[in-house]
Amino acid sequence: MHLIERNRTFLPLSFNHRGSLDGNRIGVFVHAINYYVAETRGVDFDNYEATTGYFPVNFNPDLQPGIDRPHLSVIEGRPEEMQPGKYVARVDYIVTWSMDLDFPVVARIREHYQQIYVSDNQRLRIFARKE
Numbered sequence: 001m002h003l004i005e006r007n008r009t010f011l012p013l014s015f016n017h018r019g020s021l022d023g024n025r026i027g028v029f030v031h032a033i034n035y036y037v038a039e040t041r042g043v044d045f046d047n048y049e050a051t052t053g054y055f056p057v058n059f060n061p062d063l064q065p066g067i068d069r070p071h072l073s074v075i076e077g078r079p080e081e082m083q084p085g086k087y088v089a090r091v092d093y094i095v096t097w098s099m100d101l102d103f104p105v106v107a108r109i110r111e112h113y114q115q116i117y118v119s120d121n122q123r124l125r126i127f128a129r130k131e
Contacts, residue, residue, distance in 0.1 A: 008092035013079040016098035
């Protein structure tokens, strides 16, 4: 947590929502980034609540999904297709879970972001936007 600045934006990319727990049917890792977001008062671009009118938090309606901000279906369903360069002006941190370093998305991330943290088991990686 000490590496993350307050009031920043996050793009979480989980490549294995369920983890290695045998029989785990719940995607326990898909929204784990919200602990960082809550602690740092940040914005999670994978916050589906902000795309509906049911919750008190909403994305700016002028920011169109897939154009001005990442589309939820890519974040959650096809993270390997993410094009981080499209959103580099709006996304401060990319946090990945269980990302295979052979995926082409890694090169696209590293073009605009630098890795600032990797967990001991290599599953969690945090990338900060290059200045």
